[in-house]
Amino acid sequence: MPEHLVNPVMGTYGRFPLTVVEGKGSYVWDDKGNKYLDYSSGIATCNLGHVPDVVEKALQEQLSKLWHCSNLYHIPAQEQLAEVLVKHSCGDQAFFCNSGAEANEAAIKLARKYAKDNFDKELPEVITFGNSFHGRTMMTLSATGQEKIHQGFTPLTPGFSYLPYNDPEALTEVKNKKPDAVLLELVQGEGGVVPAERTWVKELADICKENHILLMVDEIQTGMGRTGTLFAYEQYDIEPDVISLAKGLGSGIPIGAIIAKEPVAKSFTPGSHGSTFGGNPVAATAGLATVTHLTNSNVLADSNEIAEYIWSGLKEIAAEKDTVKQLRGKGLLIGLVVEKPAIEYVNKAREEHGVLIIVAGPNVIRILPPLTTNKKEADTFLQVMKQLL
């Protein structure tokens, strides 16, 4: 691009100087033909690796049949995807949209409508947590408990308050405030790869149940096997009322969803919510092929084995190196807390070793291997990390 021209793409992203043009499995290639081991997975999206065969085949068949018809008509792949999601979760009905922010928008709208329908609430309130990340639309950035995300975009959408994550006092506050819903990530992804404590979550879930507060989990980053189970909530012995999904759901084809229990889901009546593209034949086909593969193959079991291998390698490195302050996360959502700016390691890994990893805040290296990665790739990655750290 000639230098005197303004970049025609708006500057919302600080992009790395890398142009990715192709991907397969755990690897991507740049426009000069260089190969990279991608342990960022499109930010926890390409959970089955790049262009996974099962999804590609299903998409190719769908692409020659029908791309779009609108939600005025029945869409078989959407209905089948809803069926699979419901079968493998504690929810009863699904709604489809196009992204994570839209999924959380739907969750919050549903919570508000449910509060109005059932408790005649004029001003429903949703509690979220400090350092959370729920999206970039006006309502989801308002739900996000990080001031830096709010900056420049006030006035925020009302109806949210924030409590400290993993904090016992927050539980007392929830009990006192009796909001209509709480929304939380079970591992805060963007907020630094911080897992929620099991007993804290269990207590929060109990308080919600006793006080008719909807428990809504944002599984946009943690879902679709990323933390070792299809949904992270399965590891917490809880049953959320609403689950939001996106990222890994379509293996890279844009799709978002919420799954809700029936008494809540029924507050969405015809005309109350919608999306032109939501769950369209192409997106739903990608989702169906992805979730079917995650639930019908060994991919999750294998990913747990490889996760254990990577964790033990990283634990060894962390024990040896003073530069690592903490290792945290769940499954293949891994954070390494470092003293120096994490971006320095990320840049070196890419530029000098052909390995793609990302950050989660200033001092956390975020590692998101595809669930389909193998020992050989993990060894390459661990070797690079050892050198870098």
Ligand SMILES: Cc1ncc(COP(=O)(O)O)c(C=O)c1O
């Ligand atoms: C937990 C969580 N919620 C919501 C979002 C927003 O998703 P999207 O970027 O698809 O709108 C993200 C994205 O990183 C996320 O990690």
